[in-house]
Amino acid sequence: MASSETRTSTSNTYGSEYQVFxxxxxxxxxxxxxxCLYVTLEDAGIRVFIDDEDLRPGERIRDNLLRAIDDSKVYIPIFSKNYASSHWCLWELAKMVENTSKSKEGGNKKVILPIFYDVKPDDVKxxxxxxxxxxxxLEQKMEDQKKKFNSDDVETWRQALKEVDRTKGWELEESQGHGDLIKLVVNEVVNRLETRQRQVTKDLVGMEDQIAAIKKLLxxxxxxxxxIVIYGMGGIGKTTLAKIIFNQLCPCFGRNCSFLDDVRETAKTKGLLELQKKLLSDISYYREAPNIANNDLGIIKIGETVCNKKMLIVLDDVDEGNQIENLIPVNSLCLGTKILVTTRDKSVLNIRGFENKFKDYEMVGLSDKDALKLFSRHAFNDNSPPANYYTLSKSIVSTAGGLPLALEAIGSSLFGEETRGIWEExxxxLKKTPHEDVLGKLKISYDALEPKHQQIFLDIACFFIGEDKTNPMYMWKDREFFPERAIKVLIKRCMIEVLDDDRFGMHDQFRDLGREIAKxxxxxxxxxxxxxxxxxLTSTEIKEGVQVEALCLRSLKDRITVTSEEIKRFPHIRFLSLYNVNCQGDFTGCLSKLRWIDLCYPYIRIDKARRNQHLEATNLSHLQNAVVVNLSGLQFTDDVFKSLIKI
Known part of the structure; x- marks a missing residue:
């Protein structure tokens, strides 16, 4: 392949860091x-390093152990009767104590959560x-240990044992059994790691009263x-408010929490079944939800899961009543369960069987004072404008209708701009944009971008929300869009965000804007x-006016067949993503500008004998031009691979 940066992906993997040792x-x-503890932590989606000296081939793994301890944020020593007879266990404990002590100064706080298994805290201390x-x-056998440890090490171990804090741990004798103890440990680890916490902007202004009002209703x-249903127009802060409440209440619910982002979009693109599976995965003790055949079975399974434990669930951006019906088994909810729903349209609450079940809260825009403060933070990095921009800033703020998203986007776009004439423009x-036209106000920020930055914004809005940024960066670099700078600009202007796991995020209003422009x-x-x-379309003639350069087709139900003759309608395609789509025909010459090809065939095995049953295509891609190739769900023989791809 011509490009040294070509990426071939077959599956997703976790990062190298561990969370629990x-x-x-x-x-x-x-x-x-x-x-049992290890399996339950793993099922909760937590990355665990488990060490066993009896299964270790020699002493050469010490470096791996050191890295695993340094990586982890939570340490769980299981103190059993023979724990102190192992110099490896004591060495690990001493390293944990050292790291927790250092972390108090560094801000990246680590914690030891001890389990006293058939021993007492006094034994350990x-x-x-x-x-x-x-x-x-161990001291008496020191000479026989071939200098694996010395007297200084032994003294360090004694001090480490004495520093173990029983108040942060559990005694087996005080629990009802292994299962109950493991449940307590996993819930504590989930809370400590904040695995369920949602990212929230640091610039929170004027939300204190609204937070208090929602918590009172809950x-x-x-x-x-x-x-509780939070309703109001897009960009007014409903999702932010829901995230804040969710983060504050998570510790009260342990693992029994779920925040379903962007229900409207997910239901449309992936189906309600996908949302049901995500909810079950969050609230059950299984990393992956059980296989569910249809929505009816899904809501039954959710009801069986939530009926005996209090839950905290958020359904964000609902736009149809059936979404609530298929995710909330209203007659199976356990006492103590709290549910938040956000929506732009209050009428979605007219659901048969949910009469009198909702309490609603209307979000309103920021006050003039808070709106000016939020705008100033983004435009001037201060709580108020400088005197010579005060009047102009107030005039701009008055056009935003108290919408936090618009205020952030406009202020960020003007940050560092010292030419007064541009502010006046x-x-x-903004004055020419109708007061209620939120997208129109946001489009002014889009229009102010460089053309290449606009292209990256549109790509993210249409295809890469929630996706890892690595592969798109390869494509944009190949097109000389200079994505590193573009991403910084888009983040500074509040048009996108990059989440902690390096995935792209975008407010649904900006997403809707980008998709409307692309359409x-x-x-x-x-x-x-x-x-x-x-x-x-009946004519397959290639027309110069057909400028489609990116196409993502997901068939959620029956498999769709796409022919090479149909693809020839789009000679400019650089990004092609097909999910559960059958390709048919000779694709020679169809995809000369392709830079990214993504083929996903769920639950299909392709071999030489059965290939034509599922993939009747040859010369599917000019891989010498592609910088990202993702073939998922396909198992090729060499002959089949060669027949598909012409290099």
Missing amino acids: LSFRGPDTRRGFTN LKTTLYSEAILN DINRGGVRI WLQK QEHTRLWDEKDIIRELR
């Missing part, structure tokens, strides 16, 4: 308690003979079921109905 004495707990004699035995200190454009320009296709209509 388990330290234990293998013969005591390996096949019982420790294994060397107040009895159990661990004291074990360490004395009545968190009482055991009743509450379903922005004001005139008008006819450059990107992502809606199944629009794509099928384009493909099925």
